[in-house]
Amino acid sequence: MNIDPYKVNHRDMPLIPLRGITVFPYMVVHFDVGREKSINALEKAMIDDSLVFLCSQKDAKIDEPNIEDFYHIGTVSKIKQMLKLPGGSIRVLVEGLNRGQISSIKEEESYFSAEIEELTYDWEELQIDKKTEAAMRLVVEDFEEYITLSNRVSPDLLFTVSEIEDPGRLADVIASYIYLKPEDDQKILEAFDFYERLELLHSLLQEEIEILKIEEKINQRVKKQITKVQKEYYLKEQIKAIQNELGEEDEIVEEVEEYKKKIEETKMPKEVKEKALKEVERLYKLSPNSAEVGVIRTYLDWIVELPWNVETKDKVNIKKARDILNNDHYGLDDVKERILEFIAIRKLKSNMKGPILCLVGPPGVGKTSIAKSIAKSLNRNFVRMSLGGVRDEAEIRGHRRTYVGAMPGRIISLIKKSGSNNPVFLFDEIDKLSSDFRGDPASALLEVLDPEQNNTFTDHFLEVPFDLSKVMFITTANTTSTIPEPLLDRMEVIRIPGYTEEEKLNIAMKYLLPKQLKEHGLKEENLSISEHAMRDIINNYTREAGVRNLERNIANICRKAAKKIVEDDVSNVRVTLGNLENYLGIPKYRHDIAGEKHEIGVATGLAWTAFGGEILSIEVNCMKGTGKLQLTGQLGDVMKESAMAGISYIRANSGKLGVDENFYKEMDIHIHVPEGAIPKDGPSAGITMATAVISALTNKPISKNVAMTGEITLRGRVLPIGGLKEKVLAAHRAGIEKIIVPWENKKDLEEIPDKVKRKIEFVLVKEMEEVLLHALIEVEDKNENN
Incomplete structure (x- = not known):
């Protein structure tokens, strides 16, 4: 160890290991002493010459340190004042004098005692070279910047420090005022060479300055945010005060909280949730008398009531589905097979996109009722939208909220009505769509009826995407000739031909007659229609591919039979080919027959x-x-x-x-x-x-x-x-x-x-x-x- 220009004095004095603190020469500091050995060392020092050797513990957590648990280089200090505190501990004020190094330790039973090599020097006799002087200037500049960035040190101290000419004392004083780790303090204490000590301090100061700059950036950013929050809080409090004076505060706050609660409970996509919360904030800030408030309320009501994540579970039992379809409809084997294929695929692949089926056939063949049966067989909700005569695009996509009385389109409205995001959705009479100056609804349907696009269907009113890919869309039409080609291309066409006479007969006897008997309050034993009479109704009283007029004629017979039962007090009415004209009048149609001759x-x-x-x-x-x-x-x-x-x-x-x-x-x-x-x-x-x-x-x-x-x-x-x-x-x-x-x-x-x-x-x-x-x-x- 180079100790030039130090002088060495050997002294015996009590030793106190300090926890979490380092005492430098020229430093005046107070600390509390509570350990028994440390208190005994203080008392011994006060009896002798008030001198005590202070060194730092390597690990502050150790309560009973031994010789290996503290550093052997510390500071010879003079006790200036002692004050006993409640609980037996002592608060002591000390002044650091000189560096010292332990030569040997005498571990008494009641305290540590050590032989110390005290290092002193006369700075007036020192020859300060240019390198050391440059280091002194750098350290003072660093300390000035440190004071500027930190609020831990008084700016007045800079003047005192700049007057110090002793390089060793300068480094020790500055080190005693800055916040460093205990290991870094010990490094400075162990640097006996003045230049090395200044260089080390300069390095540590630069690190601290860099950290302080980062702290300042973070602090400014946080402060700016806090200022903004405080401003918003202040303005909100003003709004609350005004609303409170008007008696409106409780109502608005309650409404806003209710909307927020519903938004959290509704498992909607993140994008939709952010949009909804933004609208809630707008509602809170607006005056209750503003016309915009009603629009926002309507919007939020729609958002929270839509079934974003509500899905009915499909029944994937093909046998049961087949039974339902057969019980509801006679014939139509092609249509039934296509539905059963879809159900089978759902069993193998649960996330399959909903198909777009187009049922094409003449009026009255049961296209709409087939769609209802499909929903029933799949255990899905059913909704129907009639497109006959629809000529406004807003019927499909809704109106933008800028319009007075704006509402979502019929698609979103019916999805909400269905209560699930995967209903069977029927577009009835898609071939009857028309267009005018209000837009082309058929073009608006292009996105809806495309499985690759409808997962992001955006209604003009909602302005957020709604996933329609799980919906099973079914459309009906009498002919495909009037359906635009791009729209027709998106659908799988299933043609339903007219019924044969035999099919009509089966439908009438198995479905229509029991249904009309029930609707007219009759039982099977009250009315019977013979097979020959039913064939005559089919051939001579109706002219249709379906069975709608056939059902009307059966209803007509039921009404007349009900009247006869009540009026004539009879229990049974039988309609035969012989008395059919009494109920339906003369035949309305005649069917051409083959010629009688060539x-x-x-x-x-x-x-x-x-x-x-x-x-x-x-x-x-x-x-x-x-x-x-x-x-x-x-x-x-x-x-x-x-x-x-x-x-x-x-x-x-x-x-x-x-x-x-x-x-x-x-x-x-x-x-x-x-x-x-x-x-x-x-x-x-x-x-x-x-x-x-x-x-x-x-x-x-x-x-x-x-x-x-x-x-x-x-x-x-x-x-x-x-x-x-x-x-x-x-x-x-x-x-x-x-x-x-x-x-x-x-x-x-x-x-x-x-x-x-x-x-x-x-x-x-x-x-x-x-x-x-x-x-x-x-x-x-x-x-x-x-």
């Missing part, structure tokens, strides 16, 4: 209508004239074009067909389709009209037992048509025995009931020549009558 120029065609299939009698007369073609019977453009195509085919093949090649110049042709009050259109009567014309031109009769359907081309090819099932059923009802069908419609024959197939012969044709082969009767057979 005729020239009269062909039987098949037509599809919204009410099912019908047979169509097409008549042709050929007269001498100038080649005019006349078409009557309310025919549409497509049907007229089919007739012209047929005439062109006949002209091109006149030789092959046995027709006078100048017929188009010398004969007038009149094509008429009876029941002229009913508009008729479509290409499927092409081969029928061509056959009738050829029959009239060649004087060959057409078989009374043959009906036909198909589109004709100029080359005589027969093209496929639609609605074959309904057309075949109409032919069967009329007693037709043979039907000529385009070859490409072969696949559609699978839809025809087996009972009908067994009674009708189907002839599949590709060319017009094949049609004539089966339709025309040779001249020698023309007198045959059946």
